[in-house]
Amino acid sequence: MLKSVTESFANIIHGLKVGHLTDRVIQRSKRMILDTLGVGFLGTSTEVFHKVSQYSKIYSSNTSSMVWGQPDFRLPPSYAAFVNGVAIHSMDFDDTWHPATHPSGAVLPALTALLESLPQRAKFSGLDLLLAFNIGIEVQGRLMHFSKEASDIPKRFHPPSVVGTLGSAAAASKLLGLSLTECQEALAIAASFAGAPMANAATQTKPLHIGNAARHGTEAAFLAMLGLQGNKHILDLATGFGAFYTNYSTKVLPSLDSHSWLLDEQDVAFKRFPAHLATHWVAEAAAAVRRHLVLSDGALLPADHIENIVLRVPDVQYVNRPFPDSEHEARHSFQYVACTTLLDGDIAVPSFFKDQVSRPQVTELLRKTKLEHPSDNLPNFNTLYCEVSVTLKNGATFTECCNTFYGHWRNPLNQEDLEKKFRANATKVLPPNKMENLINTVKKLEDLEDCRVLTTLLKGSEETSKTSSM
Amino acid sequence: MHMTLLEARDGMLWFISTYPCKVPCAHRWGFWQKRSVQRQSGERHHSNIFPLQSVTESFANIIHGLKVGHLTDRVIQRSKRMILDTLGVGFLGTSTEVFHKVSQYSKIYSSNTSSMVWGQPDFRLPPSYAAFVNGVAIHSMDFDDTWHPATHPSGAVLPALTALLESLPQRAKFSGLDLLLAFNIGIEVQGRLMHFSKEASDIPKRFHPPSVVGTLGSAAAASKLLGLSLTECQEALAIAASFAGAPMANAATQTKPLHIGNAARHGTEAAFLAMLGLQGNKHILDLATGFGAFYTNYSTKVLPSLDSHSWLLDEQDVAFKRFPAHLATHWVAEAAAAVRRHLVLSDGALLPADHIENIVLRVPDVQYVNRPFPDSEHEARHSFQYVACTTLLDGDIAVPSFFKDQVSRPQVTELLRKTKLEHPSDNLPNFNTLYCEVSVTLKNGATFTECCNTFYGHWRNPLNQEDLEKKFRANATKVLPPNKMENLINTVKKLEDLEDCRVLTTLLKGSEETSKTSSM
Numbered sequence: 009m010l011k012s013v014t015e016s017f018a019n020i021i022h023g024l025k026v027g028h029l030t031d032r033v034i035q036r037s038k039r040m041i042l043d044t045l046g047v048g049f050l051g052t053s054t055e056v057f058h059k060v061s062q063y064s065k066i067y068s069s070n071t072s073s074m075v076w077g078q079p080d081f082r083l084p085p086s087y088a089a090f091v092n093g094v095a096i097h098s099m100d101f102d103d104t105w106h107p108a109t110h111p112s113g114a115v116l117p118a119l120t121a122l123l124e125s126l127p128q129r130a131k132f133s134g135l136d137l138l139l140a141f142n143i144g145i146e147v148q149g150r151l152m153h154f155s156k157e158a159s160d161i162p163k164r165f166h167p168p169s170v171v172g173t174l175g176s177a178a179a180a181s182k183l184l185g186l187s188l189t190e191c192q193e194a195l196a197i198a199a200s201f202a203g204a205p206m207a208n209a210a211t212q213t214k215p216l217h218i219g220n221a222a223r224h225g226t227e228a229a230f231l232a233m234l235g236l237q238g239n240k241h242i243l244d245l246a247t248g249f250g251a252f253y254t255n256y257s258t259k260v261l262p263s264l265d266s267h268s269w270l271l272d273e274q275d276v277a278f279k280r281f282p283a284h285l286a287t288h289w290v291a292e293a294a295a296a297v298r299r300h301l302v303l304s305d306g307a308l309l310p311a312d313h314i315e316n317i318v319l320r321v322p323d324v325q326y327v328n329r330p331f332p333d334s335e336h337e338a339r340h341s342f343q344y345v346a347c348t349t350l351l352d353g354d355i356a357v358p359s360f361f362k363d364q365v366s367r368p369q370v371t372e373l374l375r376k377t378k379l380e381h382p383s384d385n386l387p388n389f390n391t392l393y394c395e396v397s398v399t400l401k402n403g404a405t406f407t408e409c410c411n412t413f414y415g416h417w418r419n420p421l422n423q424e425d426l427e428k429k430f431r432a433n434a435t436k437v438l439p440p441n442k443m444e445n446l447i448n449t450v451k452k453l454e455d456l457e458d459c460r461v462l463t464t465l466l467k468g469s470e471e472t473s474k475t476s477s478m
Numbered sequence: 479m480h481m482t483l484l485e486a487r488d489g490m491l492w493f494i495s496t497y498p499c500k501v502p503c504a505h506r507w508g509f510w511q512k513r514s515v516q517r518q519s520g521e522r523h524h525s526n527i528f529p530l531q532s533v534t535e536s537f538a539n540i541i542h543g544l545k546v547g548h549l550t551d552r553v554i555q556r557s558k559r560m561i562l563d564t565l566g567v568g569f570l571g572t573s574t575e576v577f578h579k580v581s582q583y584s585k586i587y588s589s590n591t592s593s594m595v596w597g598q599p600d601f602r603l604p605p606s607y608a609a610f611v612n613g614v615a616i617h618s619m620d621f622d623d624t625w626h627p628a629t630h631p632s633g634a635v636l637p638a639l640t641a642l643l644e645s646l647p648q649r650a651k652f653s654g655l656d657l658l659l660a661f662n663i664g665i666e667v668q669g670r671l672m673h674f675s676k677e678a679s680d681i682p683k684r685f686h687p688p689s690v691v692g693t694l695g696s697a698a699a700a701s702k703l704l705g706l707s708l709t710e711c712q713e714a715l716a717i718a719a720s721f722a723g724a725p726m727a728n729a730a731t732q733t734k735p736l737h738i739g740n741a742a743r744h745g746t747e748a749a750f751l752a753m754l755g756l757q758g759n760k761h762i763l764d765l766a767t768g769f770g771a772f773y774t775n776y777s778t779k780v781l782p783s784l785d786s787h788s789w790l791l792d793e794q795d796v797a798f799k800r801f802p803a804h805l806a807t808h809w810v811a812e813a814a815a816a817v818r819r820h821l822v823l824s825d826g827a828l829l830p831a832d833h834i835e836n837i838v839l840r841v842p843d844v845q846y847v848n849r850p851f852p853d854s855e856h857e858a859r860h861s862f863q864y865v866a867c868t869t870l871l872d873g874d875i876a877v878p879s880f881f882k883d884q885v886s887r888p889q890v891t892e893l894l895r896k897t898k899l900e901h902p903s904d905n906l907p908n909f910n911t912l913y914c915e916v917s918v919t920l921k922n923g924a925t926f927t928e929c930c931n932t933f934y935g936h937w938r939n940p941l942n943q944e945d946l947e948k949k950f951r952a953n954a955t956k957v958l959p960p961n962k963m964e965n966l967i968n969t970v971k972k973l974e975d976l977e978d979c980r981v982l983t984t985l986l987k988g989s990e991e992t993s994k995t996s997s998m
């Protein structure tokens with residue numbers, strides 16, 4: 009092999025130009041940017057965001073960047089990337105890709121932080137931002153193709169902490185205009201920051217995986233710019249990036265002329281409520297079953313009529329929580345999402361508030377719920393399905409199955425619903441006119457001449473900015 | 479802790495356990511603990527099975543509960559030597575290029591509380607960044623201590639502690655024993671974690687151990703010094719795990735020292751976040767999907783209670799290096815020096831290279847120290863071949879042997895061309911058992927072979943106190959004036975009697991007259 013894999017990555021990061029972007033990639037990534045901003049705004053009201061903000065506040069620096077939605081709160085760029093990244097992933101509401109990772113949260117906050125911190129005279133257009141963003145996404149996708157296990161729901165390392173850190177380093181390298189060698193070194197340095205264990209998913213620490221990916225990727229790019237050197241073949245080696253995988257099998261990327269974007273072939277999924285993606289199948293199946301079980305007033309029939317509830321789901325241990333004990337656990341519980349949907353008819357952001365999680369009516373239903381793992385139901389976001397069966401005391405059983413939920417890449421959220429989600433998320437942080445302004449700016453991002461227009465809109469507003477935690 | 483059986487269903491017993499929280503706090507104070515009963519088929523119903531006290535809890539218990547009275551004389555003596563050696567290599571490391579780069583980077587951050595960069599009186603950074611750059615300095619030349627199972631324990635812990643000591647309020651007073659306790663807790667946690675996998679006993683292949691266990695050791699030490707509650711100690715370990723882990727491929731590059739720097743920095747950060755109430759997975763050490771993610775085989779054990787506590791450092795000492803290169807090269811250097819005695823001319827120089835037919839090194843199979851023609855100082859520090867040839871040529875090997883201009887000397891390259899490695903099957907990549915044999919065959923057919931089983935500096939043949947202090951002086955001389963150097967040596971020597979650690983941290987400043995900020 010004349011060129012190492014790592015070199016081919018550096019080549020792509022360094023050499024791709026705005027002209028390489030396709031219409032579909034532009035359209036898809038603009039939707040990702042809008043969705044990510046919205047969930048980030050919403051996330052600034054969470055406890056975990058509050059804690060990492062308190063921590064990050066101790067740092068100041070000459071160049072600073074803004075915390076989304078908080079006009080007076082500025083941090084050094086890598087910490088702005090950190091806290092904004094935590095906000096984005098704080099409620100498990102951000103986008104999901106296939107192979108599985110949350111691609112946007114690792115990249116976008118790093119880029120907005122850098123955009124703000126660069127000198128006044130540096131001008132970046134919307135297309136510059138789109139290019140750097142898509143490079144950050146593309147690098148993550150290409151890395152995940154190096155192992156079969158990446159295609160399944162992860163078991164050892166949380167993918168955003170692995171590929172996200174390198175994606176962020178790639179995007180930052182692009183925006184900062186690093187040389188070919190520096191792009192390569194940035195990947196190597198970033199690898200030494202990558203990797204967090206899955207056991208911290210479904211805990212309050214999980215959002216830090218995305219925050220740290222954004223922060224450390226940025227840091228890796230800065231260190232590369234200062235001339236720090238790592239292993240130039242980091243992606244080629246089993247002792248390098250391969251350390252994060254049991255089976256690792258690399259491929260040199262195509263040349264710039266033959267470049268194609270993974271995002272062109274494979275879209276992301278957007279969530280309709282803040283919980284693990286696998287629960288979205290359950291929610292739709294549960295909503296469908298519920299229609300058989302409602303009384304005339306629309307409420308669910310009394311729980312004591314229900315004998316049992318069976319969920320046929322893939323075997324994903326960390327979303328198997330019969331009695332979740334916190335909002336983070338509830339977001340990672342097939343059982344909780346099923347029972348809440350059966351009870352309430354729908355599931356949304358407030359369904360995961362602490363007081364909702366501990367409702368006795370939900371617990372009553374949870375007691376009747378059990379999981380089954382059909383052997384044909386693999387833990388893979390492209391192929392999994394969820395079946396919900398409710399058996400009544402009188403023996404009647406009602407079963408509904410969901411193969412593709414609305415929001416999945418096979419059945420994408422339409423533009424109207426995507427913008428609705430954004431408005432609902434951003435409403436506490438942005439006044440209505442700014443919200444519409446931001447939606448329109450992102451909608452026409454490829455025509456934007458100066459990204460400062462965009463970053464200014466991220467400030468929120470003095471009147472409606474809130475710093476209280478949830 | 480009180481346990482009540484709630485119910486039994488679906489082959490599982492559900493308990494609720496509560497433990498009282500003595501001070502008002504925002505934490506939950508109850509949790510579900512699941513136990514599974516085996517079904518008839520033998521399948522486990524639920525994969526999260528914990529013993530009555532989880533392993534993670536037992537670690538938190540030790541971190542929180544150990545007191546100065548638990549320290550033994552031998553642990554105090556050994557850890558003071560580690561502290562002195564670490565300070566010395568840290569001072570020396572402030573002259574390296576990698577230190578200069580991370581300093582330039584870290585300079586952009588300031589904060590209200592700040593800590594000092596060792597040997598640089600005017601250079602202050604936020605505590606976690608002081609820990610970072612000092613940690614990088616310590617590991618910058620691969621000159622810091624090594625333990626068995628293999629890691630570099632002190633560099634992850636000491637800079638975190640000195641940074642914290644400085645940043646805490648004036649009224650907070652920490653004695654030398656407080657520092658020794660926190661330090662040894664940081665070391666102990668690393669050692670205990672490495673006992674959870676057999677692969678940790680061998681020279682690592684996937685993740686660089688300081689980045690794995692060092693991050694948690696640093697979190698443990700910081701937790702102790704900051705006086706975190708039992709729960710917070712546990713959460714700090716969980717949070718730290720999400721920062722741990724860097725691939726071995728970056729060893730032998732300029733990035734490697736950041737593994738120690740980051741361990742110190744992120745461990746500190748994890749402790750701070752835990753103090754702010756951030757929560758992670760309370761069973762992080764128990765789970766294969768937790769800390770076990772860094773290992774292929776992971777098998778945990780609950781730590782002994784406080785009453786039965788024993789220190790690993792009591793049973794297993796560290797090795798101190800005599801020159802800044804990978805530990806395995808120290809066996810090679812001694813064997814090569816021994817062979818050289820057969821090959822010298824009357825003036826003490828090595829016989830001409832064209833008399834040498836070949837040089838064979840019989841070493842364990844450690845790929846990342848197998849570099850036939852190293853290309854940089856970092857590579858030279860990780861090269862059996864380079865260390866052997868340099869020792870044969872010069873008669874000794876020391877700090878200057880790794881400078882760039884030395885690495886590229888033609889006389890060395892000439893010898894490197896004649897050098898090859900062999901990996902005897904009985905020579906395992908394990909710092910407790912490995913050996914190195916050096917064979918030089920001359921053109922006239924004569925062969926000279928010497929073998930080293932235990933080099934001077936290894937835990938089986940420790941550096942005596944005089945040589946340890948000599949190493950310190952040689953390392954610190956560019957940064958500390960002579961009187962401060964002696965002062966520091968004496969302060970560390972009597973650390974257990976020190977009433978206020980500020981005496982120690984003040985001495986780390988170096989001096990306005992001799993401080994240097996130039997890079998190598």
